[in-house]
Amino acid sequence: MIQPSMRLSPKDTRLVAALKTPQTLLAMVRDAARNRLLGAGLDGHLYAADLAVWPPAADMPAVPMDGGPKANGASNANANANANANANANGNGNGNSAAARAPAKSDTAKSDTGKKDAAEVMRREATKLWHLHDNYVASLALHDNVLISASFDRTLAWWNVATGERLRTVAAHDGWVRKVVILPSIPPASPTDAAPATGAAPATGAAPATGAASPSSSPVNAVSTPWRVVSVGDDMVTKVGDGVTGEWIATLRGHAPRSPQGFATALYMVAAHPSGRFVAAADRTGECLVWEVGSGAVAARFTAADFYTYDTAKRARSIGGIRALAFSPDGTKLALAGIGQVTNVDGFVGPARLELWDWQAARRDYAGQAKHQAIQNDVQFVAPATPPMPANPSGSPATAVGDSTAASADPIIPWIVTAGGGDSGGNVAFWKTSDSAPVHLAKPEGHAHQLLFDLDQGRMFLAGHGGFQIWRTY
């Protein structure tokens, strides 16, 4: 049996299953308890992809997992939740019986990405679950049995993921909501621990949630420990909310409302530190802020200017932006992904770009580009051998998140993987910090918007144009 730590060989990755959705998916989470992916996007509906399609049951490892952490810890946080939940539950009666079906090689076709081994791609329709929003769904997050959806309709909605029951809807931002994440743990409310502020306005007090329900209104929250949601939107603020009640706790400010040239900008992405103590958000102009959640103080602020294109002489457009953001598993680094300097606005022709920052020092440690690969919408650290997080997340950043010099050592960060696309089609880029360009580019079917890994079973999941894709990673 191949050990999980060996189950990522970028050059051998290949598409094995495609589960089609009517419109593009922008967001995805893994509902491990029900062995499915959940995705949503342009049509506002929730879709499910049955993860039994690959690998077939006969090929499953007899003894799963060797203890290595999953690549996407936050998204898999519910892996032990309600394993017996009704896999057929849904909100609109369509059923998701596909989740229980054995893989079927119907309508097979060769993958355009698997030419070497001519693998067959299993194709089927994703299962339509329930309606989430009347506008695009930009992001999903999962905490135990609670699914949170973030929409361009300016709201967040809480759902019982087993039944499809809407638990509450909360007015979130004055503008599109771009991303929602869940803090891995509750940060200490200790201003004395806060990293020094760097000039940004402090967090404001809590804003009342619109339509927030009481904790008792939710069966899944009837007995709940506190948890936190964090969202960003086009009002250029980052908001921290109570996952149990839906009430906003803090509003974190500091991103400029307009680009330097006076155009609209956007706060595309937020990421949670593995300790739960910090959140980072990044915008179109390349500005990245990190806040200490407990105090609301700005812990770091820097600008990754190469993600932003504006040239007065030719285009006069504010374009680009940091579209993807992730803390390293040890919390010392921030990975920023997006597009480099744009050479053709129409097709967003420009290089895929990845930067790695020591966020506490506001120092860029790595920059890489992939010519003509355009926007990267997601970034993941894939580190099967990553050391565990420090046990004391309330310590000062320098000691709590590990050795800040470790980022240059590849054993700590074996792979950084980004996904996106542009004029040259979709792509998944596998980066090593020792190389200035991706070591390998995989070509998915269509533009990819989100990326997840399950190296325990050697799988990579993509959501994007066309629906879900399941890839073998070795």
Added chain:
Amino acid sequence: MAGHAASHAFHRRALLRGAFAGVAGCGVAGLSGAGHGRVGGGHSGLSGIASGFAWPGVEVAAAEPAVAPLKLAGKRVIFLWLAGGSSQFEMWDPKPGRETGGPFRSIATRVPGYQIGELMPKTAAIADRLAVVRSLDTGISEHEQAADLISAGRPKEPALDYPEIGVVMAKELAARDSTLPDYVSLFTTSEGRRRPKTGFLGAKHSPLLLEQGLRPEFVSPPEGIDATRYAAREELRRLMSGRFAERRAGADMVDGYNAAYQRVRGLMASDHLFDLERESTEARDRYGRTPFGEQCLLARRLIEAGVPVVKIARGFWDSHHDNFESHRELVPDFDHVFSVLITDLAERGLLDSTLVMVLSEFGRTPTINKDMGRDHYADAWSIALAGCGVRGGTIYGKTDEDGRKVVDGRATAWDLAATLYRAVGIDPKKEYHWGPRPVPIAKEDAHPIEAVLS
């Protein structure tokens, strides 16, 4: 109002008809009187601003009633060209809630029942001054060909190169005694940069191009040359060119050079018009300090001073990728500047005599593509008009619920051209002559959209 009072404007054609009638064979575009042109012995070889005559060897003439110039006096045109193709879904013809509609909502306007894209609240507030045509079906969805079609208002012909609408308007609306350019075209961004095509009217009708900035280049006298010395030099040049014309060359060539010098001198004299520093801080802030804002403020200055046609091209609407991010950036800028321009023109008493038109080469596809973009779409798209000759508050034509096809009021590119001509009082059926061939300004089967005309 600065510039030429309407009653004092002296139409170029009226002068030429009297002064140059009977001058045969000179080959100068627009210099002949009524009647048919002819193929004659012209000269070629000049280009750009120094070229004063038409298509080589061909005289262009126009048959028109003598009273026409009086009707046209004082009319102006501002052409806003959203290069690359703006999206009707995100602007004039939103379809919220439909699969094709995208993420933006629609909002009410001052025209009862008319909803506009949510990115245009300021335009919504002046919608009663606008006429929106939502039913253009122009067929061609390739940039250059479509730009040619919309700009000229008729399909291309292998045998005849038609002038663009703006060129014809500049020719028709220009005042004889003006030292200002007839047509100023601003395009400082690089996408789809196209210089207005003068077609068979010839290079004499080429606009002044501002492609590097908001002020013309190379129009300042050389350092150390004061006005007196400059005037003396010009007098010497004029004398020598006259002698040259008598002894060695045809008058047409010298006319071309003289016309070029005349335009340059006019430009030098009007250089102050291009200086936005002469505007108040309040006015500059009102339009905004974005490139498009400054261009529109300049357009207002030029129009106010008497320039008959100004074209502003704002590039990079060709949103094959990230259409919604593009329009979220571009439309608010357009919305602000456009609404300020219309309001400013109205406040200055210029709107009734100034046609403002918002055109693109086509719209965007109903289908949202793999890159969250919209591609080219010419089967059902929208434009907007305001001001001179336009019936404000008119929403013309209709598309189906997904915006895929026109279901009411289909209009072609030539219908639109005829509408624009009519709005400023130019008879679309007026004929120029290409040699012996009469050429109507608008395509023969063009039908002005009467509903949008006042």
